[in-house]
Amino acid sequence: MKNGVAILNDPFLNKGTAFTPKEREKLGLTGLLPPRVQTLSEQAKQAYQQYQSKTSDLEKRLFLMTIFNTNRVLFYQLFSQHLVEFMPIVYDPTIAENIEQYSELFVQPQGAAFLSIDQPKSIKTTLKQAAAGRQIKLIVVTDAEGILGIGDWGTNGVDIAVGKLMVYTAAAGIDPSTVLPVVLDVGTNNQQLLKDPLYLGNRHQRIQGQQYQQFVDQFVQAATDLFPELYLHWEDFGRNNAANILNRYQTKMTTFNDDIQGTGIIVLAGILGGLQISGEKFTDQIYLSFGAGTAGAGITKRIFAEMVEQGMSPEEARKHFYLVDKQGLLFADDPTLTPEQKPFARQRNEFSDPDALTNLEAVVKAVHPTILVGTSTQPGTFTEAVVKEMAAHTERPMIFPLSNPTKLAEAKAEDLIKWTSGRALVATGVPAADVHYHGVTYQIGQANNALVYPGLGLGTLAAHAKLLNDVMISAAAHSLGGIVDSAQPGAAVLPPVSKLAAFSQTVAQAVVKSAVKQGLNQQPIHDVKAAVEAMKWQPEYK
Ligand SMILES: NC(=O)c1ccc[n+]([C@@H]2O[C@H](COP(=O)([O-])OP(=O)(O)OC[C@H]3O[C@@H](n4cnc5c(N)ncnc54)[C@H](O)[C@@H]3O)[C@@H](O)[C@H]2O)c1
Numbered sequence: 001m002k003n004g005v006a007i008l009n010d011p012f013l014n015k016g017t018a019f020t021p022k023e024r025e026k027l028g029l030t031g032l033l034p035p036r037v038q039t040l041s042e043q044a045k046q047a048y049q050q051y052q053s054k055t056s057d058l059e060k061r062l063f064l065m066t067i068f069n070t071n072r073v074l075f076y077q078l079f080s081q082h083l084v085e086f087m088p089i090v091y092d093p094t095i096a097e098n099i100e101q102y103s104e105l106f107v108q109p110q111g112a113a114f115l116s117i118d119q120p121k122s123i124k125t126t127l128k129q130a131a132a133g134r135q136i137k138l139i140v141v142t143d144a145e146g147i148l149g150i151g152d153w154g155t156n157g158v159d160i161a162v163g164k165l166m167v168y169t170a171a172a173g174i175d176p177s178t179v180l181p182v183v184l185d186v187g188t189n190n191q192q193l194l195k196d197p198l199y200l201g202n203r204h205q206r207i208q209g210q211q212y213q214q215f216v217d218q219f220v221q222a223a224t225d226l227f228p229e230l231y232l233h234w235e236d237f238g239r240n241n242a243a244n245i246l247n248r249y250q251t252k253m254t255t256f257n258d259d260i261q262g263t264g265i266i267v268l269a270g271i272l273g274g275l276q277i278s279g280e281k282f283t284d285q286i287y288l289s290f291g292a293g294t295a296g297a298g299i300t301k302r303i304f305a306e307m308v309e310q311g312m313s314p315e316e317a318r319k320h321f322y323l324v325d326k327q328g329l330l331f332a333d334d335p336t337l338t339p340e341q342k343p344f345a346r347q348r349n350e351f352s353d354p355d356a357l358t359n360l361e362a363v364v365k366a367v368h369p370t371i372l373v374g375t376s377t378q379p380g381t382f383t384e385a386v387v388k389e390m391a392a393h394t395e396r397p398m399i400f401p402l403s404n405p406t407k408l409a410e411a412k413a414e415d416l417i418k419w420t421s422g423r424a425l426v427a428t429g430v431p432a433a434d435v436h437y438h439g440v441t442y443q444i445g446q447a448n449n450a451l452v453y454p455g456l457g458l459g460t461l462a463a464h465a466k467l468l469n470d471v472m473i474s475a476a477a478h479s480l481g482g483i484v485d486s487a488q489p490g491a492a493v494l495p496p497v498s499k500l501a502a503f504s505q506t507v508a509q510a511v512v513k514s515a516v517k518q519g520l521n522q523q524p525i526h527d528v529k530a531a532v533e534a535m536k537w538q539p540e541y542k
C-alpha cells in the first residue's frame with residue numbers, strides 16, 4: 001500500500017486536490033496539498049481554461065501530457081469531454097511534431113518500456129518493472145522505422161505508442177492501468193538523429209536481419225509469458241518488417257497491425273459508406289492504390305477480400321485492382337516487388353503502351369479508377385489534372401488522400417470537392433474542416449485507423465478471443481459502414497469523430513458477436529452488449 005508523497009507521484013492513484021479531508025488523513029496526505037478540496041469537474045474546468053491559454057498546438061499537447069503524467073483520471077475526463085478538439089492535439093497531426101522533437105522536449109518517460117536491442121537480456125525485467133504489478137492486457141509496440149509518413153525516428157517513436165493508447169481509452173474506455181506502451185530501440189538510420197547531441201536513443205544504425213527477428217521474438221515471448229491475456233498492437237514498423245511480423249504471430253495470439261489491418265478496415269468502411277451515398281455496387285469498382293507499402297497493400301488486401309466475400313472469384317476480383325508505387329504501375333516482371341504487392345501486379349501485355357505507365361496521371365488515364373487511395377507519403381500528388389481525369393470517367397469518384405501528417409497529404413479535401421464540382425466522395429487521414437461549395441456543406445470523413453482500432457481492441461478483449469481473424473476484421477468494417485446519413489447532401493462517407501465513443505461500442509459488439517459465432521471466445525458470453533460494457537473503464541475517482 002502506497003502512502004503520502006508516493007501516492008501523489010503515482011498517476012494511477014493521484015487525485016490531487018480532489019482528495020477529501022478523510023482520504024488525506026488516512027493516506028498520509030494532510031498538509032501535502034493546498035487546503036481547498038475540488039471535485040473532478042472543477043479540476044477539469046480549471047485545466048481546460050489553462051489549456052485554452054496555450055497558443056500553439058504543441059504547447060497544448062505538452063500541457064495535456066503533464067496532466068497525463070500526474071493524474072490519469074483527470075486526463076481522461078478532460079479528453080472524453082473534449083474529444084473532437086483534443087484528438088488532433090493528443091494524436092495525429094500534433095503528435096508528429098512531438099516525435100520529431102522528442103529528445104529536446106523530454107521531461108518524463110510516460111510509463112513506457114524502452115527495450116534496447118543492445119540489452120536483450122533485460123527485456124523481461126524491463127516489462128515487469130514498467131508494469132509495476134499491473135495486469136497488462138494491451139501493448140502498443142513500435143520500432144519507429146516508419147512513423148506515420150515521416151520516416152525513421154528511433155526511440156522518439158515511443159510517443160506514437162503512448163498516443164495510440166490514449167485514444168484506446170478515450171474512444172473505447174480501455175482501462176489505462178491495463179496498458180503498456182513499448183518501443184523497440186533497434187537503432188536508427190535517421191542521420192539527423194544520429195548527429196543530434198540531444199538524441200536519447202541508441203546511437204547506431206538500425207540492426208536488421210536475424211538479430212532483429214530474434215529480438216522481436218524475445219519481446220513477444222517475454223510479453224506473453226508475463227501477460228497471458230495480452231492483445232498486442234504493432235504500429236509504424238517499416239515496410240520490410242510490418243507484414244512479416246503480423247504473418248508470424250497472428251495465428252498464435254491476439255495480435256493486430258494497425259497500419260495494415262486498421263487502415264484496411266477504415267478504408268473499407270469509408271468505401272461502403274461512399275457507395276451508400278452513390279448507390280453504386282461494390283463489385284463494379286476499380287481500385288487504384290497510390291503508394292503500395294504497408295498501408296497501401298494492407299488496404300488493398302482488405303478491399304480484395306470484400307470483393308471475394310461479395311461473390312466474385314479471386315481471379316475476377318484481382319482484375320479490379322491497380323497498385324502504383326515509386327516506379328509507376330506495378331508489373332509482375334518487376335524483381336523489386338514486395339510479397340504483399342505481388343498478387344496485385346499486372347501483366348505488361350494488358351496495356352497498349354505499358355512503358356508509359358510510370359506516373360499516376362498516365363495510369364489513371366489508362367485504367368479509369370473509381371476509387372483512388374493515397375498512402376504514398378508524397379504531398380500534392382493528387383493534382384488537378386489527375387483528379388479531373390479520374391472524374392471524367394466516373395460519376396462519384398472516391399478519393400481518399402490518407403498520408404499523414406497534414407503536410408504529407410496527397411491532396412486537400414477542399415480542392416478535391418472544387419475540382420470535381422462537388423462530385424468527389426472524400427475522406428482524409430487527419431481531420432478536415434467542412435467544405436462549403438455552391439450552397440452545399442460537404443462533411444469530410446476522417447479515414448484514420450483511430451476510428452476503428454479502439455473498438456476492435458475492446459471487442460477482442462471483451463470476447464476473450466483466442467485470435468483476431470479476418471472474419472472479425474470484416475465484421476468491424478461492416479459495422480461502421482452502416483452509420484452514414486446518405487440522405488443528407490454533402491454527407492461524409494464515415495461517421496464523425498464526435499460519435500467515436502458511441503461507434504467504438506458498435507465496432508466492439510460486432511467483433512464480439514463474430515468471435516462468439518466462430519467459437520473463438522475462451523469464456524462463455526451470453527450477452528454481447530453486457531460483455532462489452534463490463535470491459536469499460538470510466539474516468540472517475542474511486
Ligand atoms: N489514415 C490512416 O489511417 C493511415 C494509416 C496508415 C498509414 N497512413 C499513411 O500512409 C502513408 C504510408 O504509410 P505506410 O506505413 O504504408 O508507409 P510505407 O513506407 O510502408 O509505404 C509507403 C509507400 O509509398 C511508396 N512511395 C514513395 N514515394 C512514392 C511516389 N513518389 N509515388 C508512389 N509511391 C511512392 C513507397 O515506395 C512505399 O511503398 C503514411 O503517410 C502514413 O501516415 C495513413
Ligand SMILES: O=C(O)C[C@H](O)C(=O)O
Nearest residue numbers: 092148149259404448449
Ligand atoms: O497514426 C495515424 O494517424 C494513422 C496511421 O497509423 C499512420 O501511420 O498514419
Ligand SMILES: [Mn+2]
Nearest residue numbers: 148235236259
Ligand atoms: Mn501508423
